[in-house]
Amino acid sequence: MVDASPPNGAESDSQTQPQVEQQKSIALVDDDRNILTTLSISLQAEGFATRVYTDGETALKALLDNPPDLAIFDIKMPRMDGLHLLQALREQSSLPVIFLTSKDEEPDEALGLALGADDYITKPFSQRLLVARIRAILRRSELVRATPEEAVQENLPEPVVRGRLRLDPARHLVDWDDKPVSLTVTEFLILEAMALRPGVVKSRNQLMDAAYSDDVYVDDRTIDSHIKRLRRKFRAVDPEFAAIDTLYGAGYSFSDG
Template sequence: MASIALVDDDRNILTSVSIALKSEGFTVRVYSDGETALKALAENPPDLAVLDIKMPRMDGMELLRRLRERTAVPVIFLTSKDDELDEALGLAMGADDYITKPFSQRLLIARIRAILRRTEARAEPEAPDEAQPAAEPIVRGRLSMDPARHRVSWNGQDVVLTVTEFLLLEVLAQRPGFVKTRDQLMDTAYQDDVYVDDRTIDSHIKRLRRKFRAVDPEFKAIETLYGVGYRFAEE
């Protein structure tokens, strides 16, 4: 049974999300400020932590920075809507994903499960005679993806992606030139029957392009086929 730490100064969020997670079988620990959470999480790390960014006394960024000095616990940030600076800083500091407020509890639970599955897969010991082959790296022109290490680079420069962004790019890059509809991309990124609309996928694609254009302003590898979906362009 995985343990989840919730750190937020909003009591309503702590209560409602805690109830939702417990109903899914998780063990939940709640903290209303970063200072209290730091000591507890450093001494007894959970399987995953959900941190609000804007908190008094110690904000989520500082909490993550100090946690990363002691533990590699996976972290999901809760951010203000469209706060790109928070998103970029959080991912650069080692957050695994982010969700903007207000958020769906079902979406949060789906993201938590996705990160835990990926974390467990990396940590799984393999017996020499029963070892499963590791996911093969994907190389498409200037794009390089290593699913086993969750690493992406473009033209030799690292690009930091969330779990959801990584999954979307991976499914597009696996078959360059082939179109993936929004429904197919939603099935890839959001498991456990979580409903999201088309605009959510469009927003992730927009962020993906923005991150790649930060290292290459001429990046055009993710193409839109209007009314159909998206594809990774063959070079």
């Protein structure tokens, strides 16, 4: 059984499951040790390896030094809450993140998605739903590690080239003028939806459908926040980047001219 009570917020690595090839690791960050224990046992039973952290500051260093495949954050925590943890993490990493929120934290929930979270689960939550969400996000993000040979074997999509943009859906890689741009799973899916049909205006609802599963409901203005983050990331490699157009009242489009 994983020890969900590490001293001073330090991590605890589960060793109860037999090691199998391609075993996915999940980091759990929550100051409630009972939740950590319950989640660890449940996820280990599903074949995942788990690490637990009881505060955001300790978790941040560990997530950057030794990234897991996915992380689950509580929002309300001492020292560094989940929102600040995500914000700091996104400055250096596109690690998939799921938020655990309470029903009275809906504004935080929307802000978390805008900051780059890939999904959220509302407490109290179904273990089955959580596992389903984890598997869906891992499936999308594991293509980052696919080699070109694996892409061919699995009949994965070919790279998409639109002017100075190159999207590789099989490996979740993005280049602009041959310079890499690191995107979260959600940001990638939004950009891909626009780039596949350059010049065609995509409504916020259409972009939400491309980026989120059917059982995730977000305010349409969350898409605006993702677009701002996309522009900021591309302008970090090209200050003149202007390929994402806004048609006010209608939506967004990608211009490859």
